[in-house]
Amino acid sequence: MSLLTIVLSLFLNLNAFHQLPQPSNATTVPSSIERATVYLQGAQITRKATVQLNSGSNSIIFNNLSNMLNEQSIQISSDVPVTLLSVRKSEAGNDYRSEKLDSLESEKKELESQIALKQAEQSVLDRELNILLSNQTLRGENEKISALEIKQAMEYFREKLTEIETSRIDVKKSLQEAQQQLNDINSSINELRRKLRQQSGQLIAEIESNGNRTVNFTISYFISSAGWYPSYDVRVENIDQPLELTYKANIYQNSGIDWNNVQLSVSSAQPLSSTNIPSIEPIYLRFLEAEARQRMEDASKMAPQALGEVVVTGYGSELSGRPAVSVNQNHTSFSFDIETPYTVSGDGDTRTVSVQNHSLPATYRYFAIPKNQETAYLTALLTDWEDLNLLNGEANLYFEKTFVGQAQIESNAVSDTLRFSLGKDEGIAIERNRLTEFSEKNFFGNRVRETRAWELVIRNSKNKAIELTLVDQIPVSTNEDIEIDLQERSGASLNEDTGELTWTLSIPAGSSVSRQFRYRVEYPTGKQIREK
Structure with missing residues (x-):
């Protein structure tokens, strides 16, 4: 061309x-x-x-x-x-017209006429009621009236009042319904005019x-009134099979023009972002006043901490089938060309399209922190994911065909491993017990020595062996007068900066294992210590 x-x-x-x-x-x-x-x-x-x-x-x-x-x-x-x-x-x-708009405006005029007639009928009924109520006197003051005449008059008033009030209720109900229809039509007209204006x-x-x-x-x-964002489905049938990752593109557009049976491509490029090379400005150092320094320290203490576990927040949805998709890789972006035409509404509704499905080898490990919760979580560890063109997005997690929660995929994370929590496994029982026979508190001169000991017991009730990462901790001193001595760790590795103890365990089917750790805290007499 x-x-x-x-x-x-x-x-x-x-x-x-x-x-x-x-x-x-x-x-x-x-x-x-x-x-x-x-x-x-x-x-x-x-x-x-x-x-x-x-x-x-x-x-x-x-x-x-x-x-x-x-x-x-x-x-x-x-x-x-x-x-x-x-x-x-x-x-x-400015004269935005369409057959649909003409039809709606005709309906509006007809409805307005019906409302006007009902309002006139309501006015007549009100006048009839006023006339009836203002003529309740049967005779003059000196005229006598028989009981029969009183009965006949009462029956007449009852009949007419019932008739008028019933009609007033019917008219009022009809007016309310007609007014609601008119409001709906006006909303449809305004929305259609907005769309026609967009078109x-x-x-x-x-x-x-x-x-x-x-x-x-x-x-x-x-x-600019369009875009897409990624989401994912992560499925594991059982820990003997690979992890299935479905890559989905959620496409939306609010241009007012429907895309009917259109060839779609979704791209990671960002044409609206600036192409100018950023510049760097000088950084000047000055002394920080004590009050300002305290504010900064307080603010840093209030900063939110990252959460390690997946939080269950909702239910996912499954998509049937997957269109043929080709991938184009550029130096700074990638795109998925979807071969099957799709229709995307122009009013902002999201259309979800499955663009890729990967069957990926994963390592499945159980993970437990009994100090926080005596439960084992099954985790799937995925490596070599950098070539999958993943972007930041939410993932729905399924294990054994059951939705177990959601996780956030962060494609710009430094780690080369993605970890997904697939939920608790009730087939693994964990206990954390304090060993009182090793716990003691002694005084040596001007020093206090406290010994604390714990036992962790894990039972695998499943019919297959499991790999478990078990984590606990000892305290970390922030003062040179407080000394901490780890006396027993049962083979755990120790992170001296955080006090974290980690055991990597292989537990046969139907078996139990236990691990102990013991530490001593020494500090000056007359001082109290607390964990924070």
């Missing part, structure tokens, strides 16, 4: 043309969306149109475009050489042709 010969730049002060009238001899040409490349923020739209050009100058209007399109991004090309004299973005005008964008092009010919045009432009 050859590009149009550009005589006037597409990108030169397009805003200045907005208020120019449409050419009187212009030909309006429909176009259809064939492809959308969706970025993390924004989308590149590609349209096709076929135009019958006459020899000489032609005024062509490509209509029903989103009025949110970025003017500087407009590109037009053709399959035969023609000359583009000018192009500008415009709007179709009022058009391009007016002046094109010169050296003969009568049929030309196929390709129009592309960028809109």
Whole structure:
């Protein structure tokens, strides 16, 4: 396909043309969306149109475009050489009409007429009631009335009052229902007008042709009111099988134009981000006043701490089938080209598409911190994930076909291993017991010595062996007068900075193992210590 010969730049002060009238001899040409490349923020739209050009100058209007399109991004090309004299973005005008809008406005007028009639009926009933209530006296003061006449009068009043009140209730109910229908119609009209206003964008092009010919045009432009974000399904059938990772693209757009059966691509590129190389500014050091320093220290203490475990926050959803997808890898980004056409609504609704499915070898280990909770968590450890083109996103976790929670995949994490918690396993029992026979408190001169000991017992009730990472801890001194001596660790590794003890255990099916640790704390007499 050859590009149009550009005589006037597409990108030169397009805003200045907005208020120019449409050419009187212009030909309006429909176009259809064939492809959308969706970025993390924004989308590149590609349209096709076929135009019958006459020899000489032609005024062509490509209509029903989103009025949110970025003017500087407009590109037009053709399959035969023609000359583009000018192009500008415009709007179709303020009278946004459609058959649906005409139908809604007709319904609105009919409903308003019904409401007016009901209001008139309500007014008549109110007057009838007032007349009836103002004529309750049966005779004059000196006139006698018989019991029969009183009975007949009471029956008449009862009948008429019942009739009027029943009618008033019916009319009131009808008015409320009609008013609600009118409110709904007004909302639909306003929403439709908003969409029509969004669809009022058009391009007016002046094109010169050296003969009568049929030309196929390709129009592309960028809109910012679209984007996509990743999410994942992580499934494990059992710990003898690989981990199944489903990569999903959640696509949305709010351009007012539906993308009907469009070829989609999702890209990790960010065209709206700045391409300027960042600069660095000097850093100046000065003395920090005591009050300001204290505020900074207090703020650092209040900073939130990272959580190690997955928190169950909701239920996931499954997708059936997966379209054929090809992956394009560039130097700074990647894209998934989805071969099956999809429809994406123009009102902001999200369309989820499964773009990749990976069967990945994983290492399954149990993880337990009995000090916090006497429970074993099954974890899946995934290495060599850097080539999967993962982006930051939420993952739904499934184990043995059961939803167990959600986790956050952080693609910019430094670690080369992704860890997913697949939930508690009741088949593994854990106890943490304090060993009183080793616990003691003694005084030596001006020093106090306290000995503390714990036993960790793990029983594997499953029918297969497990690998378990067991974690506990001893305190860490923050004062040179407080000394801590680890006397027994049962083979655990010690992180001296955090006091963390870690055991890596292999536990046969139906077996129990135990591990002990003991430490002594020594500090000056007359002092009290506390853990923080």
